[in-house]
Amino acid sequence: MARIFNFAAGPSTLPLPVLEKIQQEIVDYQGAGFSLIEASHRGPHYSEVHAAATAGLRKLLGLPENYHVLWLQGGATLQFSMVPLNLLAGGKPADYTLTGTWAKKAVADAKKIGKVNLVFDGTEAKFMTLPRASEVKASAGAVFLHLTSNETIGGVQWQEWPAVDVPLVCDMSSDFLSRRIPLEKFGLIYAGAQKNLGPAGLAVVIIRDDVLARCSDDLTAYLSYKIHAAGDSLYNTPPVFPIWVSRLVLDYLNGKGGLPWVEKLAEDRSRLLYGMMDKHPDFYRCPVAAHCRSKMNVVWRLPSEDLEKQFIAEAKKAGMDGLKGHRSVGGCRASIYNAMPLEGAQTLAGFMDEFARKHG
Numbered sequence: 139m140a141r142i143f144n145f146a147a148g149p150s151t152l153p154l155p156v157l158e159k160i161q162q163e164i165v166d167y168q169g170a171g172f173s174l175i176e177a178s179h180r181g182p183h184y185s186e187v188h189a190a191a192t193a194g195l196r197k198l199l200g201l202p203e204n205y206h207v208l209w210l211q212g213g214a215t216l217q218f219s220m221v222p223l224n225l226l227a228g229g230k231p232a233d234y235t236l237t238g239t240w241a242k243k244a245v246a247d248a249k250k251i252g253k254v255n256l257v258f259d260g261t262e263a264k265f266m267t268l269p270r271a272s273e274v275k276a277s278a279g280a281v282f283l284h285l286t287s288n289e290t291i292g293g294v295q296w297q298e299w300p301a302v303d304v305p306l307v308c309d310m311s312s313d314f315l316s317r318r319i320p321l322e323k324f325g326l327i328y329a330g331a332q333k334n335l336g337p338a339g340l341a342v343v344i345i346r347d348d349v350l351a352r353c354s355d356d357l358t359a360y361l362s363y364k365i366h367a368a369g370d371s372l373y374n375t376p377p378v379f380p381i382w383v384s385r386l387v388l389d390y391l392n393g394k395g396g397l398p399w400v401e402k403l404a405e406d407r408s409r410l411l412y413g414m415m416d417k418h419p420d421f422y423r424c425p426v427a428a429h430c431r432s433k434m435n436v437v438w439r440l441p442s443e444d445l446e447k448q449f450i451a452e453a454k455k456a457g458m459d460g461l462k463g464h465r466s467v468g469g470c471r472a473s474i475y476n477a478m479p480l481e482g483a484q485t486l487a488g489f490m491d492e493f494a495r496k497h498g
């Protein structure tokens with residue numbers, strides 16, 4: 139078996155022990171005589187997994203009782219609609235921060251549903267920077283302030299949180315569970331699973347009681363947070379396979395030492411890569427402002443597009459894949475999510491060093 143270091147932006151690398159466990163159990167789930175993905179979602183086998191996934195997430199985040207965990211489908215993209223449908227009924231306003239490709243999509247959907255105030259617009263700066271947290275103010279009457287904690291394509295990440303007196307609503311798709319966060323500031327967090335948690339096909343929503351209470355009662359069933367919360371995410375058939383894998387990933391992360399462990403690993407991995415850019419400043423250029431460089435999606439440029447192509451091709455031969463920047467921005471990008479071992483970042487940093495010496 140030859141596993142490469144997979145730096146893809148998502149779907150992305152998963153912990154090997156989790157994949158091996160799935161492989162062991164996929165045909166005959168713990169002696170049941172059938173696979174978990176063939177089992178009823180209301181039967182005992184899946185019920186245990188469902189409850190354990192929620193318990194594992196609660197433990198990892200230290201989630202207080204007044205937050206509900208919802209396991210949904212439709213990716214983070216459906217949340218771009220569900221958030222305003224639930225919270226901006228009747229045209230109520232919300233504040234949004236326009237920080238990159240993903241925030242842009244969230245804003246576009248919210249504008250079709252309610253009133254959106256842009257309290258930050260990074261368009262002119264080509265989304266290469268974020269405001270300081272203290273510069274972000276909520277507008278009068280806003281129901282929430284929406285952030286994208288980490289822009290997967292642009293490589294900017296909020297390192298501190300705005301102190302506003304409205305609940306933060308946050309798309310954490312690409313840095314979910316990668317660091318400790320002040321939960322009390324967040325009224326609602328959502329994330330697609332396929333970067334830091336599990337396979338695609340699952341989105342997690344964490345919603346606080348008081349925010350849930352304000353949600354619309356007039357929505358069709360799947361769109362209603364209240365219906366999913368009342369049914370413990372079993373109103374309809376949940377995405378059982380991604381929830382099963384996520385449960386195993388959560389067990390793995392909790393077993394390793396929880397958020398302090400992942401947070402330190404994220405810092406160590408990213409420091410290695412940014413350190414290499416500092417070491418070769420005439421060869422590697424990080425376009426992102428220093429105060430908001432992502433610890434999950436590290437982006438950089440080389441002196442020419444030809445050298446970038448060569449870098450990516452040679453890295454692939456050396457066992458590192460997924461380093462091409464998003465097609466909309468070009469360059470290189472290393473996605474170093476929770477399951478990327480430190481060794482992956484060390485190998486990449488060593489390769490960067492050698493490549494710069496050869497071609498710089």
Ligand SMILES: Cc1ncc(COP(=O)(O)O)c(C=O)c1O
Nearest residue numbers: 213214215240290309311312330
């Ligand atoms: C920050 C962010 N938000 C939202 C999405 C959309 O997620 P999904 O494809 O699960 O709908 C992505 C996908 O990469 C993302 O990176």
